[in-house]
Each structure stands twice: as structure tokens, then as C-alpha cells.
Amino acid sequence: MRIALCNEVIAPMPFPAQCAYAAKLGYDGLEIAPYTLSDEPHRLGSAQLAAARAAAADAGIAITGLHWLLVKPAGLSISTRDDAVRRRSIDVMLALIDQCAELGGRYLVHGSPHQRRVEPGETRAAALARARDSFAAVAERAEKAGVLYCIEALSAEQTPLINTLEEAARIVKDIGSTSIKSMLDCSAAGRMEKQPLAALVERWLPEGVIAHVQLNDRNRRGPGQGEQKFAPLFAALRRHRYDGDVAVEPFDYVPDGPGAAARAIGYVRGVLEALDNPTP
Numbered sequence: 001m002r003i004a005l006c007n008e009v010i011a012p013m014p015f016p017a018q019c020a021y022a023a024k025l026g027y028d029g030l031e032i033a034p035y036t037l038s039d040e041p042h043r044l045g046s047a048q049l050a051a052a053r054a055a056a057a058d059a060g061i062a063i064t065g066l067h068w069l070l071v072k073p074a075g076l077s078i079s080t081r082d083d084a085v086r087r088r089s090i091d092v093m094l095a096l097i098d099q100c101a102e103l104g105g106r107y108l109v110h111g112s113p114h115q116r117r118v119e120p121g122e123t124r125a126a127a128l129a130r131a132r133d134s135f136a137a138v139a140e141r142a143e144k145a146g147v148l149y150c151i152e153a154l155s156a157e158q159t160p161l162i163n164t165l166e167e168a169a170r171i172v173k174d175i176g177s178t179s180i181k182s183m184l185d186c187s188a189a190g191r192m193e194k195q196p197l198a199a200l201v202e203r204w205l206p207e208g209v210i211a212h213v214q215l216n217d218r219n220r221r222g223p224g225q226g227e228q229k230f231a232p233l234f235a236a237l238r239r240h241r242y243d244g245d246v247a248v249e250p251f252d253y254v255p256d257g258p259g260a261a262a263r264a265i266g267y268v269r270g271v272l273e274a275l276d277n278p279t280p
Helices: 015-025 046-059 083-103 125-138 139-145 165-175 185-190 197-204 233-237 257-278
Strands: 001-004 029-032 062-066 107-108 148-152 180-187 210-215 245-248
Touching: 001 062, 001 257, 015 029, 015 046, 015 257, 029 046, 029 245, 046 062, 046 083, 062 083, 062 125, 062 245, 083 107, 083 125, 083 139, 107 180, 107 210, 125 139, 125 165, 139 148, 148 165, 148 210, 165 197, 180 185, 180 197, 185 197, 185 210, 197 210, 197 233, 233 257, 245 257
Parallel strands: 001 029, 001 245, 029 062, 062 107, 107 148, 148 180, 180 210, 210 245
Antiparallel strands: none
16 A cells, blocks of 8 residues: 655645655655646646656656646536537546556546536536546546546535545446546545545445545644544555555645645554554
């Protein structure tokens, strides 16, 4: 199980410096938000992708995957009634799938709450159906690329579409692709789910629904900076021999991005060490 840092947390640094800093802190990889690399990240060429992969390799860490997929370019949506906009959004998703594979990543996390909304005068059911069709449209490409495309359940404060793992699982099972999965965002789950994190793992990991985990507290800070307990989560992941990645993704950087990244990895490594060496 590799521990990655979501790179927007330290985005003011040049990308090679991000890699070096994350490696020195003890992370195994970076999970990249494409918008941190370019205003048109879907147009990045092979040379630019190779340079990013080389920077990570030089620092001794991996690029584990991608997230925050549709922030840029502006104007994207997977749920809109505008077919041209939705088609353009799917094209971006397809390009990012190819880029993820080229970067050596294993997965893409599709959160992007602002790009999956219910438009005025629209029903939630109709918007959700179009979002589901958008995910289905990229399944074959993800299968061919050998990556997992993970639908992220987010809180109702962020988007009215897909707020629980059960809702995400329904779409995953409906599409029926080996590459379309969901994932556990701890902050969103802490706000929306009735069960604790460990129980969600027990429920959904054996069914093959959870393929990734993002570590953050319900208060939007890093793991260990709030009330949520992460030792039971990691214990559940280990019980089920989870061999995917986990990524630290705070939104409220306290004291700042680099400091939040440092605190989080120390906390997570400490939790794992305690599980490895239980008190008699």
C-alpha cells in the first residue's frame, strides 16, 4: 500500500521540487491534479509527460494517479443538457486516461463537483443519467489503458450528484466494467455516510467497489487534524489485504501546504507503525 500526496497541496513549488519534497517527507508518490501542470492539461504532449515522470523517478517516488480531473479547461460538465459541452468533457476524460497510463499511474479519481451539477429547470434523475452515461463512455478506454477510473462520492455541500458510496456503487455495477470503480474519500464519507470509515471498507471493498482511498478529515484538513480516527480504517484495509494506494488530500492547509503535508505523513506512518507493533 503506497502513500501518496495530492500535489496541489504544494503546487506553488515547481513540479520537480514537489517530487523531491514529497520524497523527503516519506511519501511513496504524488497524485497529480492535472490543472497544476497546465491550463489545458489534456493537451500535454509526450515530452511534457515524460519530463514529469522523469522528475518523479529522479526523486525516487511514483506518480500514482490523477484527480481533480475537470477543473481545467473551463466550462466542462458531465451532466449538462448541452451535448457539445458533455462531448468535450468526455474527450478530456479520455485524454487524461491515456496520460495517466503514460505517467505510470494506476487510477484516476473523478470528483470535480462543479462539473457535475443539476442545471436550473432540470431534474436530478436526468442529470444523474447523463453523468452515468459519461462514465460509461470512458470505460473501454480505461480498460485498454490498464487504469482504474474511480467515481468519487462527494458531500451534498459540493454537488447534488453521487453523495454516498452506495450511489456510486450502483453506477459502477450498472456499467459493469472492470475499470470503472469507486473510491473512499474520508472527508466526504465523514459528512455523508451513516457508517464509520472502517465499516464502509468492510461493506464495499470485498465487492470490488473501493479501488482507492483519499485521506482527509471531515473538517477538510489532513488526517490526524480532526476528530476522525484512521487506525480502524487502516486495520480494515489490512484485513482485506488492500493493495491499492492511499492519498493525503487536505483542503484546508494548516499551517500551510508544506506543513500540512509533513504533518499528515508523520501521522499516517505513526498509525501504521502502531498497527505493526500493538501494545501487549
